[in-house]
Amino acid sequence: MPLCNRHLSPLQRRSIQLFGANLTLTAVLTMGAHEFYKQAHPAVVFVYLLAGMLTIPVIGVIVVAGRYLKRETDEFIRMMVVQSLLWGLGVTFAMDTFLGGLFAFPEIYRLIPILNLDLFCVTCGFALRIQLWRNR
Amino acid sequence: MKNRLRVLRAERGWSQADLAARLEVSRQSVNAIETGKFDPSLPLAFRLARLFEATIESIFVEDGAPTEQGPAKPEV
Numbered sequence: 001m002p003l004c005n006r007h008l009s010p011l012q013r014r015s016i017q018l019f020g021a022n023l024t025l026t027a028v029l030t031m032g033a034h035e036f037y038k039q040a041h042p043a044v045v046f047v048y049l050l051a052g053m054l055t056i057p058v059i060g061v062i063v064v065a066g067r068y069l070k071r072e073t074d075e076f077i078r079m080m081v082v083q084s085l086l087w088g089l090g091v092t093f094a095m096d097t098f099l100g101g102l103f104a105f106p107e108i109y110r111l112i113p114i115l116n117l118d119l120f121c122v123t124c125g126f127a128l129r130i131q132l133w134r135n136r
Numbered sequence: 137m138k139n140r141l142r143v144l145r146a147e148r149g150w151s152q153a154d155l156a157a158r159l160e161v162s163r164q165s166v167n168a169i170e171t172g173k174f175d176p177s178l179p180l181a182f183r184l185a186r187l188f189e190a191t192i193e194s195i196f197v198e199d200g201a202p203t204e205q206g207p208a209k210p211e212v
């Protein structure tokens with residue numbers, strides 16, 4: 001199966017490493033910001049700055065995905081990666097919509113730090129694995 | 137789209153992995169093309185044609201296209 005450790009091309013290995021780094025960064029930043037808001041009660045300017053900082057790994061993942069798609073020479077693998085990214089987007093939007101619906105009912109909704117990017121990356125990974133298995 | 141890739145490959149005694157290595161694509165790509173799950177782009181079709189020393193139309197046949205035996209029969 002391609003995209004398992006033994007068969008990774010240098011481009012695939014590098015892209016997965018960068019995806020992982022962005023995934024970790026988003027988890028650390030989201031949790032860190034959440035704790036910081038609760039304990040430090042920062043000024044509004046800092047709140048905006050922190051919120052802006054949270055977008056860095058999101059932009060990072062988009063750049064990594066774009067760079068990978070531009071450089072991947074195997075068009076079939078590229079097609080599967082695009083389909084996986086679409087699955088990732090779909091599941092993330094669906095989850096956001098679901099949580100957005102619950103947001104109107106505070107007695108049900110308990111604030112969970114929504115790790116959109118992590119959900120997106122994990123869904124993409126699963127979707128890609130399933131596609132590779134189907135086309136093994 | 138139908139194709140004769142499996143036949144051409146078998147004539148040369150190549151495995152899917154051999155063909156994939158010659159085309160510099162993954163074995164999954166070759167398998168997907170052979171089974172008709174995936175239609176290759178023009179550049180890849182040209183590479184296949186060059187490799188098998190054949191024309192693209194002799195490797196790939198459009199569904200419902202007329203063949204050497206005559207025009208395709210309309211589907212009922």
